[in-house]
Amino acid sequence: MFKDIVLAVTPSSICENAAEKAFSFASRFESKLYLLHVCGMEQGWGAMEHLETSGVVDRIRENMKEYYKERLCKMPNCEVIVVAGISHNEILRVARKKNADLIIMGPHTKEHAEKRSKMWGMAGSTLERVSQRARCPVMIVTRETPGDGDFKNIVAATDLSEQAGCAVAYAGQLARHYKAGLTILNVLESSKIYPSDIRDQIEKTRTRLQGEYGARLEGLKDCSFECAVGDPPMEILDVAQKKKADLVIMAHHSKETDPEKAFLGSTVTKVALNCGCPTMSVNRHFDLRCGMMYDQTGQVVEATSTA
Template sequence: MFKDIIVGVTPSGVDKCAVMAAAEFARKFEAKLYLTHVAGMAQGWGSMEHLEPSGETERIKSQIEEMYSDLLSGIAEYQINVIPGIPHAEILRLARKKNTDLIVMGPHTKEYEEKRSKMWGMAGSTLERVSQKARCPVMIVHKDVACKDPLFENILVATDFSDQAECAVNYGGQMARQYKANLTVMHVVEPGVSAGDVEARLANEYGPRLDGVPGCSFGVCSGQPPMEILRMAQQKRADLIIMAHHSKEMDPEKAFLGSTVVQVALNGACPTMSVNRHFDLRCGLMYDQAGQVVQTEATV
C-alpha cells in the first residue's frame, strides 16, 4: 500500500506521535521510511551552506537516531535526513525526488501544541504549505495512533463538492476497501440550506463510485465546518479523517494559515489526511484533475 514514507521530525521530539504512526506504516507495509529534519536560518548557524561542514547535521542526525531508536526497531529500511533549507520546500522536494506515497507530519512546535485550543489552526507555514502543495497524501498526527488490526475501522471524509474534494472522496473509498472499514461522507451547509437536498446530492454524486464499500453512509450538518467535522468524527468514532486542503480558497496567502483541514487535524482525536490529487493505492500513481499521471523526478 505504502512504499516510501516521509515523516517530518524535529530534535525536540514533539513529533514523536507522527514518527510512531509512520514507523507503524513502514513495518506493516515493509516501506522505506525517511525521517527528515530541515534546518533553516532560524537555527542560528549562519549561512545554510556551512551547516554540513560545521558538523551540525551529523550531530542532529545522531540526536534523532538516539531519540527514536526504539520506534525504528524492526524497520528494514530507514534513512535520517538533515537538510539545510526552507522546511516546506525541502520536504516537498524530497517527496518528489523519492516519489513518496505518504508524508506524515506532527504539530511541529511545542508552542503550538500548548496553545492549539486558543489558536484554531494557527500552525506554522510548514504544516500548512506541505499539506496544501504535496502531490501525495499528507497525514497529520498530533496524538498517539492505536496500533490495531485493522488499523482503520471508521473513516470519515469531508467534502465541499470541489474538484480537490473529489480526490479525497475517491481516496477515502480506496482506504475503506483496503481496510474493509465503514465510510461516512459528509458535507457542512450554511444555516437555512436544505439538508435533505444536499444529502441526496451526496448519494447521487458519490454513491455509484462507492458501491460495495461496507457501511457507506452520507451525512449533512449545519454550522462551522471545523466544529461540525470534529463533532461528526466523534459521533462516528472515526479513526481517520480525510479532507482536501482548503479546497475552495483561491487566495494562497489565506490558504496558508488557519485552513479547515489543519484546524481539524490539530484538534481532532484521530489522524487527518489531506488529499489534493487523485492517487491510486494499488500502483502508487498520482493523477491531476484531468486524470493525467503526474510526472515526478526519478533521481535518487
C-alpha cells in the same frame, strides 16, 4: 499500500505520535521510510548559513539515529535525512525526490503543541504549506492514536467540488483496504441558509452526495452520507467524535484559488490541530492523477504516483 513514506520530524516527544504512526505503517506495508529533519531558522538548531560548514547537520543526524535507535534496529529499510533549509521547502523537495506516496507530520515544535488548544488555525505554518503543495497525501498526527493501527471508521469531508471528489475517492480506497466504515460528510454554512429551509437543504444535500459519490463507493459494506449545518471545522470535529473516527480525510483548500489567501487558517489545519485522530489532506496536485484510482464503473484501479 504506502511504498515510500516521508516522516517530517523533530527528534523529541513533540512528534512522538507522528513517529509511532509512521513506523507502524512502514512495518505493516514493508515501506521505505525516510526520517527527515530540516534544521534551519525555524527549528532552533542554529543559523542556517553555519549549519553545513560547522558540522551541525552531521551531529543532528547522529542525534536522530540515537533518538530512534530502538525503532531503527527493527526497520532495516529506513533512511535518516537531515538537511539545512526552510522546513516546508525541504520537506516537499525530499518527498518529490523520493517519490513519496505519503508524508506524515506532527505539530513539529513545542510552541505549536502548547498553543494547539488555544489557536484556531495556524496561518502560514509548515503544516499549512506542506499540505497545500504536496503531490501526495499528507497525514497530520498531533495526538496519541490508541489501537492496533487499523482504520475502522473514516470520515471524508467534502464541499462537493471537483477537487474534493479526489479526497472521497481516496477515502473509498482506504475504506476498502481496511474494511472500514466510511462517512461522507458535507457541511452547510448556517449563515447561508434560511432557518426554515434547513431540513429541506439537508435532505437535498444527502441525495446529492449519494448521486455524486454512490457509484464509486459501491460495494463498501458500511458507507453513509451525512449533512450538517454550522461552522465547517466545528461540525467536522463533532461528526468525527460521534463516529469515533480514527481518520479524517479532507481536500485542502478545494475552492481557494489564491495560494496566499489559502494560508489564512484553513479548515484542514483547524481540524488537524484539534482532532482526536489523524487528519489526511489531499490537495489539487494529487487530484491531477486521482482519476486513475477508479474507472467509470467504480472499480478500483491502481494509481501511479508521480510525486
